[in-house]
Amino acid sequence: MRSPYFTHSHAAFREQVRSFLATEVLPHAPSWEGERGLPRTVWKLLGEQGYLGLLHPRSVDGGERDLFTSLVFLEELGRTGFGGLRAAISVHAYMATHYLAAVGGPELRRDYLASAVRGERVAALAITEPGAGADLSRLATTAEPDGDHFVVRGTKSMVSNGMAADFHVVAIRTAPGTDSGPRGATGLSLLVIDSDLPGVTVAPTPTLGWHSAGAATVGYEDVRVPADRLIGRANSGFYYLMRGLQLERLVAATLALGGTERCLDDTRRFLTERRLFGGALSEKQAPSHRIADLATELAAARQLVHHAAWLYEQGELPATECSMAKLYTTELECKMADASLQLQGAHGYLDSSDAARAYRDARAATIAAGPSEVMRDLIGRSVLKPQAGPGSSHLGSGDTI
Numbered sequence: 001m002r003s004p005y006f007t008h009s010h011a012a013f014r015e016q017v018r019s020f021l022a023t024e025v026l027p028h029a030p031s032w033e034g035e036r037g038l039p040r041t042v043w044k045l046l047g048e049q050g051y052l053g054l055l056h057p058r059s060v061d062g063g064e065r066d067l068f069t070s071l072v073f074l075e076e077l078g079r080t081g082f083g084g085l086r087a088a089i090s091v092h093a094y095m096a097t098h099y100l101a102a103v104g105g106p107e108l109r110r111d112y113l114a115s116a117v118r119g120e121r122v123a124a125l126a127i128t129e130p131g132a133g134a135d136l137s138r139l140a141t142t143a144e145p146d147g148d149h150f151v152v153r154g155t156k157s158m159v160s161n162g163m164a165a166d167f168h169v170v171a172i173r174t175a176p177g178t179d180s181g182p183r184g185a186t187g188l189s190l191l192v193i194d195s196d197l198p199g200v201t202v203a204p205t206p207t208l209g210w211h212s213a214g215a216a217t218v219g220y221e222d223v224r225v226p227a228d229r230l231i232g233r234a235n236s237g238f239y240y241l242m243r244g245l246q247l248e249r250l251v252a253a254t255l256a257l258g259g260t261e262r263c264l265d266d267t268r269r270f271l272t273e274r275r276l277f278g279g280a281l282s283e284k285q286a287p288s289h290r291i292a293d294l295a296t297e298l299a300a301a302r303q304l305v306h307h308a309a310w311l312y313e314q315g316e317l318p319a320t321e322c323s324m325a326k327l328y329t330t331e332l333e334c335k336m337a338d339a340s341l342q343l344q345g346a347h348g349y350l351d352s353s354d355a356a357r358a359y360r361d362a363r364a365a366t367i368a369a370g371p372s373e374v375m376r377d378l379i380g381r382s383v384l385k386p387q388a389g390p391g392s393s394h395l396g397s398g399d400t401i
């Protein structure tokens, strides 16, 4: 189908990604779920294919491709139906390493970013803490200057890739904040911390879904980190995060789009194959209307995501549209997964079924990268601002993740 956003070369790239995922990834994905992580070999393979650096500059072996190439990759990743797999790869390629590419100095880019793009090192993004999630002003992990080092103390939770990561991009407090919250959102910085430094501890965090993302709780106890691992300027972390989170939401939305498509395909197959009361289940009006509603919402979601991506590609920071895309697609994925499980009856409820995994995995996406309530807050504020609305970016110090 013709599209204002995707060209023939995007279509060819989609075929290439789909075939790679079908042969190199999908046959092994169930065992990675059990192992709670991806093996090193697959990171290397993804790096060799260029999939870990599609947006990153050529100077670090990235592809420097347009954003819609990444959208194709992410949608196909979502279509695998493995939420943990998609989280692991996207956190590495679009979330943690984004900050190195956007504001990291030449040495950090040459060392950490280039090796991550090649799949030689695995990256994680560590923002959330046991006492601070959506409200960044409560972040309490500190980095105290000590000569040419920082001494880092604190705990990060829900770190996707935490069990596998060679380095973490960590949001830390380098100065007391001056604005709202007990500690304030100012005074935050981003620091690269190697996971093998003395004082770093990593413990697995069992989660309902996203199993192959290998979530961990990471402790930093008097960890001495060279000062040149600071990403960008000190105390500018909040500003960097607010910009980076727009890409993160767009990525989350695209993955959810792919996940919804996969779930719809699986459900359609079941409905057409399942025979009862003298015909195919798909011939009954109740499932047919339910699928019609979901397919319509999916078509609308696709336009929302692609429009937000197009604005982003124009160099705007479409905060409202990115929040709308994230909110709408991740909630739609939950709705789709719920319908899919219901419509497949006991088959869907089996622990080992694709429908059950989709149901578990979909629940993560309305929380991670900013809960739906926060998305609604941001959208509501933007829409209700005088002379504002969708199309006018909203980034303010009251923003949350």
Ligand SMILES: Cc1cc2nc3c(=O)[nH]c(=O)nc-3n(C[C@H](O)[C@H](O)[C@H](O)COP(=O)(O)OP(=O)(O)OC[C@H]3O[C@@H](n4cnc5c(N)ncnc54)[C@H](O)[C@@H]3O)c2cc1C
Residues within 6 Å of the ligand: 091, 125, 126, 127, 128, 132, 133, 134, 135, 157, 158, 159, 160, 161, 207, 210, 215, 364, 367, 368, 369, 370, 371, 372, 373, 374, 377, 401
């Ligand atoms: C599967 C998974 C993977 C994750 N991976 C990472 C990762 O790799 N790195 C990382 O740093 N973090 C990660 N997170 C953490 C995620 O970013 C946080 O869960 C999220 O920011 C919310 O923080 P919280 O869970 O502490 O909830 P809280 O901030 O305590 O909020 C609890 C609940 O309160 C509600 N709420 C929050 N704010 C508002 C508001 N303004 N108005 C009304 N209601 C509100 C929401 O329902 C929210 O779920 C992950 C989370 C999940 C579930």
